[in-house]
Amino acid sequence: MKASALGPMESLSMTDRVENILREYLMDNGFKPGDSLPNETEIAQKLNVSRNVVREALSRLRMLGLIESRTRRGMIMAQPDLFAGIEKVMSPSILSHDNQKDLFELRLILEMGIAEFLFARKTDKDLEELEAIVNKQKGLKSLSREDEIEFHGKLYEMTGNDTFRRFQTLLFPVFDHVFKEYLDKGVHMDLPNPVSHADLFDVLKSGTAGQFRNAMYVHLTPYFTTTLKKEHS
Amino acid sequence: MKASALGPMESLSMTDRVENILREYLMDNGFKPGDSLPNETEIAQKLNVSRNVVREALSRLRMLGLIESRTRRGMIMAQPDLFAGIEKVMSPSILSHDNQKDLFELRLILEMGIAEFLFARKTDKDLEELEAIVNKQKGLKSLSREDEIEFHGKLYEMTGNDTFRRFQTLLFPVFDHVFKEYLDKGVHMDLPNPVSHADLFDVLKSGTAGQFRNAMYVHLTPYFTTTLKKEHS
DNA sequence: TAATTACATTTGTAGGACAAATAAACAAAC
C-alpha cells in the first residue's frame, strides 16, 4: 500500500537505487579516471543507507570497471571496460534463443560492413600474413572451425579497430553454436563455396571495397540463407 | 608474501572469486530461467565465506539480469539482459577516446552490413512508413539529429533483428558525440549529400541489396572520410 | 634534514540481528 502510493518504480531495491545514484553522480560531475570518490561510510551517511547497501552497489560498479579501490587509498574512478558486463552473459547456454539468433545475424552484418576499413587500413605486412593463412588452407578439402577463425580473425585484426575485434571474439562462440544447430537440423554446407578465402584475399589485394563487399556476401551466402529461410513475417 | 606464493591472480577479492564460482556453477550445471538457486546462507557456508561476500557477488549477477530474487521465494535463474552491463558504461563522458572512436566506426560498419536483412525482410508496410519519413524530410534544407535518427532508426527496425536495433540505439549517443567533435575541429559537412535518404529509399524499394550497399556507402562517405583521414599507420 | 616508527584511515571480510514478505502448513467455517 505504502509502496504503490510512493510511485510507480517501487520494485527497485536500495542497492539498485544507490547504484543509479552513484553512476549519475559520477557522470554528472564529470569524474575522470584517477579522480577519487568519497569513502564508503561517507556515502552511506549521505544517502542514509547502510554501508552494506553502498558496498553492494559499489561492487557492481567495480565489476564494470567503473571504479577501483585499494585499502586506505580509497576508491578512484577508472576506465570502464566496455565489454566487462556483456562477456559474462555471452554464453549459448544462458542466452535466449532469440538473442542467439540475433547475435548470429549480427556477426554476419559486421562481416559485411568491414570492407571500407579493410581497404583503408590494410598494410603489406597484413596482406602477407593473410596470404600465408590462405596458402596453408589451400590444400584442405574442408575448413575446420579453427581455419575459419584464423582467416576471419585476421580480417578483423586488419580493420584496425580493436573494439570491433574484441566484439567479434565475444560473438563467435554464440555464432558457432547457432550454426551447429542449423547443421544438426539438416542444413547442408558441403557444396564448395563459390568464393573461397583465396578469392577474398585476391579481391582484398587487388580489388576495390565494393568488389570485396559483394565477394564477402557470396562467401557468406550459406549462412545468410540458413538464417533468412526460416523467416515468416 | 603469502599472496604471491599462492598464485599469480591474487588481486582478486573474495567477491570476485565467488562471482566467478557462481557464474560457472550456473553455466556448468545448465541452469535455465526459472530454476531456483540455493539460498544465500547455504552458498556462504559451502564456499566458506560470509554472507556479505555472497550478497555482493549475487548483487552483480542481479544487475546483469542473470538472477532474480524475491523474499522467501528465494533466488531463481533469469534470462540475462544482453546489454544490461554495457548500457551503464556507454557514455561519452566516461569512455576512453579510443573506445569512442571505435564505436563511431562500429556504427558505420553496422550500417553498411544491414543490406541483406533489409531486402530479405522489408514489408510493404515498412516501405510506406519509411516513405512517409522521407517525404517529411524532402522539403528541409538540412537534416537535424532527430531526422537522422528517425530515418536510420526505421532502417534498423526493418532488419527484423531487435538485438541489433537495441545495440544501435546504445551506440548512437557516442556516435553523435564523436561526430560533433569532428565538426568542432573544422570538418565540413554542408555540401549536399550525393545520396540522400530519398535515394536510399528508392534503391531499397526497387533495387537490389548490392546496389543498396553501394548507395549506403556513398551516403556515409562524409563519416568514413572523417574517421579514415586521421589514420597514420 | 632524513629515516624510521607509530598512528589513523579506509577497504575487505565476518557475523549477528531483525523487518518484510510469502510459501506452506494448519485450523476453522460452511
Place this chain on the structure above:
DNA sequence: GTTTGTTTATTTGTCCTACAAATGTAATTA
C-alpha cells in the same frame, strides 16, 4: 470435503558492530 482464514517458518533486504590488512600521514629520532 472444500474453501477460507490464520499461524508458522523461511528467505531476502537492510542495518549494525567489529576487526584485519594495507597504507598514507604525522610524529619522532638520529
